[in-house]
Every structure is written in C-alpha cells, then in structure tokens.
Amino acid sequence: MTDPIILAVPKGRILEEALPLLARVGIVPEPDFGDKNSRALRFRTNLPEIDLIRVRAFDVATFVAHGAAQLGIVGSDVLAEFDYSELYAPVDLGIGHCRISVAEPADMAAKDDPRGWSHVRIATKYPHITQRHFAARGVQAECVKLNGAMELAPKLGLAPRIVDLVSSGRTLKENGLAEVEVIAEVTSRLIVNRAAFKTRAAEVVPLVDGFRKAAEGAAA
Missing domain, CATH: 3.40.190.10 (Periplasmic binding protein-like II)
Known part of the structure; x- marks a missing residue:
C-alpha cells in the first residue's frame, strides 16, 4: 500500500x-x-x-x-x-492577506524618511528578506534575529526598527510603533x-x- x-x-x-x-x-x-x-x-x-x-x-x-x-x-x-x-x-x-513592513517608534516615524537611510539596525525574523530589500537600495542592513516579541526591540534598545508581518496594524499601534515602509504584500x-x-x-x-x-x- x-x-x-x-x-x-x-x-x-x-x-x-x-x-x-x-x-x-x-x-x-x-x-x-x-x-x-x-x-x-x-x-x-x-x-x-x-x-x-x-x-x-x-x-x-x-x-x-x-x-x-x-x-x-x-x-x-x-x-x-x-x-x-x-x-x-x-x-x-x-x-x-498581510504585509511585511518596516516599523519604528511613532515619534521617530513622524520626522523620519526611509529614502535617506544609509545604514539600519533592524530586529526581525526575516533577515534574508530584509537584507535583500535594503541591499537593492544600497542600504546596509544589520539584522538582529528574533523569533517573536519584535515590538519590544525598540523599547528595550535592541534595535531602533523592526521588520515584521502586519495585518491590521493594531499590535504596532499598541506598542507605540508606526509603519514607515511596506516591503511586500503577503x-x-x-x-x-x-x-x-x-x-x-x-x-x-x-x-x-x-x-x-x-x-x-x-x-x-
């Protein structure tokens, strides 16, 4: 059989x-x-x-x-x-349906422009996607690999920005973060x-x- x-x-x-x-x-x-x-x-x-x-x-x-x-x-x-x-x-x-996005503290996002970045430190469970995305723009991405609780990284000084899956955006908002760039629709x-x-x-x-x-x- x-x-x-x-x-x-x-x-x-x-x-x-x-x-x-x-x-x-x-x-x-x-x-x-x-x-x-x-x-x-x-x-x-x-x-x-x-x-x-x-x-x-x-x-x-x-x-x-x-x-x-x-x-x-x-x-x-x-x-x-x-x-x-x-x-x-x-x-x-x-x-x-969701998206992979770059997010950072809302107060930083209010005056930040991703087009001006040359080097970023990012907490994410998607290091390869993140590095490919930024390399295509000539930006060096230093990735800190996490498997969860990404939203804590900026608060605790691990990394100022994160790349994570976003659906409604509620989790980001409740943790004081804002989307600044969408990498891909999922x-x-x-x-x-x-x-x-x-x-x-x-x-x-x-x-x-x-x-x-x-x-x-x-x-x-």
Missing part, C-alpha cells in the same frame, strides 16, 4: 482561513484536529490517502522542501525568506515538493487542480 500524501498546514490564523478551502477540495480532518487540547501533530482525514500535519508556519516549507511532506500551505513571506529550490508554488490561495500559497510532483503525479496533480479551483471559487 502506498504511503498517504502528507499535507503540512500552519498553526494559527492561516489555518482558520485554510479549513474552508480544504473542505471545498473535499478534505475533512478527523475530529481531534479541532480539539485545542490535543497534542497530536499528525491527523487522518476523510480520505485515507491524505494525512495532515500541523506545524509552525516557518516549518511547513522545511517539511515540504525535504520531502517529509508532499504538499503544504504557507505564506509567501516564508517562501521568500527561505527560497528553497525544492519547492514549487503553483497556487496563490488568496488567504492570509498571501498564502499551496506548495509542492518538486520530486513528489514528478514521482507521485497521479496523486499530487489532482490535488493541485482541486486547490486551484477552490481558490478561484472563493475569489469569485
């Missing part, structure tokens, strides 16, 4: 938006998947040939790139940060392991088509 296709999905906000898409594709997770107290990470679905794993957003790309999962749902921010050659991203799912994508796309095409291609139709239907 062939091993099930494994679809990696991210914990948190994107997953909530992805569940209706999964349903339109015909994939319904087992009841434990919705149990917030469950410690399980791998779940069966109504389709015996498909299992789900639920992992951190940054880890979705890693699981799929290394072939531990054949497909995944992940933000374009993660794809841009890691730039795995083993990944193919055939479908923009049109969910998880949406979630269906990703596929390139080797699996070839070796398990009979299973993978219909799934890709199903997600494409589901995303188009949602956008209509």
Whole structure:
C-alpha cells in the first residue's frame, strides 16, 4: 500500500482561513484536529490517502522542501525568506492577506524618511528578506534575529526598527510603533515538493487542480 500524501498546514490564523478551502477540495480532518487540547501533530482525514500535519508556519516549507511532506500551505513571506529550490508554488490561495513592513517608534516615524537611510539596525525574523530589500537600495542592513516579541526591540534598545508581518496594524499601534515602509504584500500559497510532483503525479496533480479551483471559487 502506498504511503498517504502528507499535507503540512500552519498553526494559527492561516489555518482558520485554510479549513474552508480544504473542505471545498473535499478534505475533512478527523475530529481531534479541532480539539485545542490535543497534542497530536499528525491527523487522518476523510480520505485515507491524505494525512495532515500541523506545524509552525516557518516549518511547513522545511517539511515540504525535504520531502517529509508532499504538499503544504504557507505564506509567501516564508517562501521568500527561505527560497528553497525544492519547492514549487503553483497556487496563490488568496488567504492570509498581510504585509511585511518596516516599523519604528511613532515619534521617530513622524520626522523620519526611509529614502535617506544609509545604514539600519533592524530586529526581525526575516533577515534574508530584509537584507535583500535594503541591499537593492544600497542600504546596509544589520539584522538582529528574533523569533517573536519584535515590538519590544525598540523599547528595550535592541534595535531602533523592526521588520515584521502586519495585518491590521493594531499590535504596532499598541506598542507605540508606526509603519514607515511596506516591503511586500503577503498571501498564502499551496506548495509542492518538486520530486513528489514528478514521482507521485497521479496523486499530487489532482490535488493541485482541486486547490486551484477552490481558490478561484472563493475569489469569485
């Protein structure tokens, strides 16, 4: 018997938006998947040939790139940060809308102009995206890698600016920060392991088509 296709999905906000898409594709997770107290990470679905794993957003790309999962749902921010050659991203799912932005204390932002920067010190979990963005403008970016609580960095003197995901902007505002530049708009994508796309095409291609139709239907 062939091993099930494994679809990696991210914990948190994107997953909530992805569940209706999964349903339109015909994939319904087992009841434990919705149990917030469950410690399980791998779940069966109504389709015996498909299992789900639920992992951190940054880890979705890693699981799929290394072939531990054949497909995944992940933000374009993660794809841009890691730039795995083993990944193919055939479908923009049109969910998880947000942006990667530069922010700084509001009082600094009121009199600052990013066009005049020559060197910046930035706290971020996106060092590669940040350095590429500023290098294209001839700006040297010194990145301090953090995995969370980015908004604390300016307050505690770790770095005067941050690069982070922004959705409503409420978290920035509540921490006295303001956006000064948008680096990229972000949406979630269906990703596929390139080797699996070839070796398990009979299973993978219909799934890709199903997600494409589901995303188009949602956008209509």
